[in-house]
Amino acid sequence: MLGRKQNNILVVKTDGLDCFVAAEPAFEAIRNEHPDASISLLTSPSLQRIARAAPYFDQVAGLPNFKIADERKAFVKQLKSAKFERVYDLAGNEDGKRLHAAMGPFRPKWLTAPPAPKPRKNAQPQSNAPRVDKLLLDAGINIPERLPDFRWALEARKDSANMKPSWYGISGPFGLMLPSADEVGRWTPTGYAGVAAIMAASGFMPVLAGDKSLHGFGDEIAHQTPQIVDLTGKTDHLQLAALAHAASFFVSDFCEEMHLAVSVGLQGVLIGPTKKPPVQPEGRHVVLLTTDENLDSVSPDFVWRTLTNMGLTGGGASAQRAAAAR
Numbered sequence: 001m002l003g004r005k006q007n008n009i010l011v012v013k014t015d016g017l018d019c020f021v022a023a024e025p026a027f028e029a030i031r032n033e034h035p036d037a038s039i040s041l042l043t044s045p046s047l048q049r050i051a052r053a054a055p056y057f058d059q060v061a062g063l064p065n066f067k068i069a070d071e072r073k074a075f076v077k078q079l080k081s082a083k084f085e086r087v088y089d090l091a092g093n094e095d096g097k098r099l100h101a102a103m104g105p106f107r108p109k110w111l112t113a114p115p116a117p118k119p120r121k122n123a124q125p126q127s128n129a130p131r132v133d134k135l136l137l138d139a140g141i142n143i144p145e146r147l148p149d150f151r152w153a154l155e156a157r158k159d160s161a162n163m164k165p166s167w168y169g170i171s172g173p174f175g176l177m178l179p180s181a182d183e184v185g186r187w188t189p190t191g192y193a194g195v196a197a198i199m200a201a202s203g204f205m206p207v208l209a210g211d212k213s214l215h216g217f218g219d220e221i222a223h224q225t226p227q228i229v230d231l232t233g234k235t236d237h238l239q240l241a242a243l244a245h246a247a248s249f250f251v252s253d254f255c256e257e258m259h260l261a262v263s264v265g266l267q268g269v270l271i272g273p274t275k276k277p278p279v280q281p282e283g284r285h286v287v288l289l290t291t292d293e294n295l296d297s298v299s300p301d302f303v304w305r306t307l308t309n310m311g312l313t314g315g316g317a318s319a320q321r322a323a324a325a326r
Contacts, residue, residue: 007037010079010087010108014044014063014095017237017256018279020051021263022129023090024148026136027056030088033141040082042099050237053156066098076102084108088139090132111139147283150263153241163242168231174205175307176247176268177221177228178261180254181211185278187253187271187295189217193224194300195251200227202304202313204248209235210257249312251303253295254278262286269306271298285310 011030013023020043031039038058043051045062052060064071079099085108089096092113100110113131136143157163165174177196180186196206206225208218212233222228235243237260244250244261250268252258258270259281267285272278274290287306291297307313 007034008082008084009034009037009039010042010082010084011039011057012042012087012089012096012099013047013091014042015091015093016044017047018259019091020047021148021150021259023132024054024150024263025144025146026090026129026132027054029136029141029143031056037085040084047237050150050153050241053153053238055152063095066095066102072102079103080106087111088135089113090135092131092135111135147281148259148263150241150260151245151265153238154245154264156238163239165243165246168207168229168234168243170205170207170229170243172205173203173248174207174229174246175199176244176250176261176266177206177208178210178250178252178255178258179208179214179217180252180256181213182254183217185254185272185276185295186217187251187298189220190224191271191296191298191300191303192251193221193228195303196221196225196228198300198304200225204313205229207243207247208232209240209243210255249307249310251307252278267310267312269303269310271295271303 009030011027013020039056040059040061041051041057042061042063048060048062051057064075066072080103087108087110089110089112092115096112100107113135133143161167177192179192199206206228208221208228209231214232218230218232222230240257241260241264244266245264247266250258250261250266252268253271262281262284270278270280270286270288272288272290273295274292277288277290280286280288287310289298289303289306304313
């Protein structure tokens with residue numbers, strides 16, 4: 001799994017997909033700082049597939065279950081045998097702390113992102129990118145001044161049939177609906193069903209994607225708007241990136257996958273409560289709609305008007321967006 005070449009570097013990034021996306025420029029910075037090193041990434045098991053497609057790592061491993069003693073001991077032994085010269089812990093979470101302690105007194109030079117500040121009441125949510133940036137700047141590493149760009153993910157299996165919308169029965173322009181797997185802060189099924197119905201009436205195929213735990217939520221939407229294509233639990237991150245690149249727009253809330261979608265150029269609308277809205281990606285053509293009331297007060301008509309005002313629902317919008325993203 002982890003090689004024994006000289007100049008071995010380990011990058012630890014074991015938090016969520018949104019944080020993984022935000023750290024993409026940092027991955028490039030580490031690769032540029034160590035062009036001849038063998039760089040290994042330790043990440044969450046769910047992120048291994050897309051991480052292996054990244055051009056920055058030579059090896060990718062998933063974090064084992066540290067509660068299982070045999071797995072923990074075998075994994076730590078393997079890490080020690082790799083003789084890493086330096087570790088960049090870009091997550092700065094409990095996973096990294098446990099790993100750091102398990103490596104013992106002869107651990108390599110270990111650089112850890114500053115801990116996340118305690119959230120203040122009613123404070124706007126913040127990306128963890130500044131913490132990663134500070135870690136690398138303190139290490140003397142220049143970070144590219146750009147937004148996360150995951151278009152390399154589109155090349156991973158570009159000739160595979162299951163990377164194309166037609167694989168899922170999608171034809172013509174389509175809109176991507178990305179609800180959160182957590183019902184807290186998620187827009188209502190009636191809201192998504194309503195905007196899906198408007199999409200269908202306007203010539204856009206409504207496509208629902210996300211975690212497999214959303215199957216029941218998808219059934220609720222399909223009961224109200226049977227035109228939807230329900231792909232919940234049916235796409236990996238690489239396939240989702242390809243779908244997002246081909247879509248005309250998105251509608252989302254607190255969904256982590258939204259960050260991956262915007263990293264390949266997709267534009268759209270975010271919905272959330274005023275007191276604690278979802279993180280709005282900086283530098284992107286994304287409009288945040290908030291309400292002081294229940295989320296069911298956000299009407300599908302208003303969401304559609306917003307998409308229209310953004311220039312995303314007119315003729316040829318899909319082709320225009322795809323051209324702008326390339």
